[in-house]
Amino acid sequence: MKIPSLLLYAALAACLGSCSQQLVRVKPYERGNLAKPVMTNDRAPLLQAMTEHAYFSREASFGGGGVGGGGCGCN
Amino acid sequence: MKSILTCLAFACSTLLLPAASAPAVGQALPKLADLLPGAKLPATAGKVVLVDFWASWCAPCEASFACMGRLHEKYAAKGFVIIGIGVDDEAANYQTFAAKQKPAFTLVHDVSHKAAAFFNPPTMPSSYLVDRKGTIRFIHKGFKRATTEPEYIKEVEALLAE
Numbered sequence: 001m002k003i004p005s006l007l008l009y010a011a012l013a014a015c016l017g018s019c020s021q022q023l024v025r026v027k028p029y030e031r032g033n034l035a036k037p038v039m040t041n042d043r044a045p046l047l048q049a050m051t052e053h054a055y056f057s058r059e060a061s062f063g064g065g066g067v068g069g070g071g072c073g074c075n
Numbered sequence: 076m077k078s079i080l081t082c083l084a085f086a087c088s089t090l091l092l093p094a095a096s097a098p099a100v101g102q103a104l105p106k107l108a109d110l111l112p113g114a115k116l117p118a119t120a121g122k123v124v125l126v127d128f129w130a131s132w133c134a135p136c137e138a139s140f141a142c143m144g145r146l147h148e149k150y151a152a153k154g155f156v157i158i159g160i161g162v163d164d165e166a167a168n169y170q171t172f173a174a175k176q177k178p179a180f181t182l183v184h185d186v187s188h189k190a191a192a193f194f195n196p197p198t199m200p201s202s203y204l205v206d207r208k209g210t211i212r213f214i215h216k217g218f219k220r221a222t223t224e225p226e227y228i229k230e231v232e233a234l235l236a237e
Contacts, residue, residue: 028199029162029191035132 097195100214104205107158110190114183117156119205123234125157125227127202128191131172132163136200139218140176146227147180153235154207158183162191162199206234 026034033039042048056064098105104124107116127143129136140159147157157180163169169184185191194203197216204213204227213230215223 027191027195028201029128029130029188029196031199032130032132032164032168035130 097197098193098203098211100211102211104203104209104211105193107190110193111160111183111185112189115181116158116183117181119156119158119209121207122154122156123150123207123231124205125155125202125231126194126205127157127159127200128162128185128194128196129159129200130162131168133199135218137172137176138220139200139202139223140178142218142220142224142227143180144178145224146231147178150231150235151179155231155235157181160185160190162188204230204234206237 037043052065059065104119104126107119107126108114125143125146127139129139131137143157143159146155157178159178159180159182161169161173161182161184163172163184166184166186173182194201200215200218202215203211204215206212212234213226215226217223
């Protein structure tokens with residue numbers, strides 16, 4: 001590999017590596033909207049319980065949403 | 076080829092420039108009046124100051140208010156000042172929270188997030204304890220009921236005794 005190519009790859013790597021620091025991130029003091037109750041996963045406990053029950057029933061042979069296993073009863 | 080390398084080197088050099096640093100321990104507290112234009116701030120010259128960043132949507136911030144109320148009650152007469160800087164986007168949320176808490180210490184609303192952008196608090200709440208000379212001596216990230224209040228008491232008493 002020629003030196004200019006090496007330099008090119010090194011520069012590219014440095015450039016890409018430093019990109020992650022430049023990403024726009026929401027600052028801690030700007031998280032008011034993210035903290036709203038509507039942003040939570042479990043804002044409807046009844047709906048979540050029904051969904052989990054349906055999932056457990058459908059995937060019972062794999063242990064549902066809880067324990068793992070192949071349905072042999074050995075876990 | 077040479078021009079591409081030059082461009083890439085320049086791009087990398089600009090990307091690697093350090094970002095403006097937030098106030099740290101040992102640095103002087105900036106003039107809050109400049110960061111909070113129009114806010115009614117208490118006199119802080121020669122006093123131990125706790126600058127606390129809070130928001131109405133932040134549960135630990137709410138928990139910290141009772142602690143700060145006790146600190147204010149105990150040490151205000153000895154030269155201790157608390158300034159709570161609210162960073163809510165909506166003024167109504169700020170006012171509702173302030174009306175609910177009714178703290179004895181000063182609250183100000185950082186409407187434009189100018190102070191928050193300058194301090195860049197690493198988490199909510201974050202507080203900066205400043206000595207009588209105006210130097211930031213301690214920075215608290217977050218509020219933990221069991222540990223933060225004893226730390227505040229120890230630090231405030233030490234700074235008041237200086």
